[in-house]
Amino acid sequence: MKISRIEREKKTVEFMIRLYCKKKEGNKSLCLDCEELIDYSKKRLDNCLYGAHKHACKHCPVHCFKPTMQSKMRQVMRFSGSRMIFYYPKETLVHLFNK
Template identity: 45%
Template sequence: MTGEEKILKKRIREQQVVHLMISLYCRKKHGSSKNMLCSFCLELDEYAAGRSENCPFIKTKTFCSSCTVHCYRHDMRNRIREVMKFSGPRMLFYHPVLAVRHLFSTVCSRMKNKKTV
């Protein structure tokens, strides 16, 4: 697998996880169906996908929360934080493989950052 393919795969995975978290939030908070998002959540989902699509740091970062540059607008950053705070713990029940993979990546990233300091 080439470097470009790895980056594309990473970008797609990140977009899928964010979409799943927004979908879970929307279903539980706004009562939407499993395959539909309300307009409020759809706007956030499209915004997050656009930010991920244009991220210049995708090669080196693990997640947006660990990025040195926060490219989200202030209002959107607050909305995505709310979604992550709500959906994060619930992902273990709805998407356990993704939740464990995310936890593992976060721990590895923090350990790597401690070694470089």
């Protein structure tokens, strides 16, 4: 069964935030800030104006994240982006080929 682009993006964002929380922040389980970022990101993706035709968020003309959340997400992506291939290889390849 093929999942929607939005659902795939939500899974990818969650993988990245979990990786950041564990490897960068050193938490054994998800901290409250990272849990909040996951929930916030999923809500933003659910309400994306472009739906299945969405751009990568960094190329989107509409910045729907609050500045504080956008800053935190940039930190997460900067850290987790290059490490994803080692921890979630299948998901990383799917993400890269479906940009």
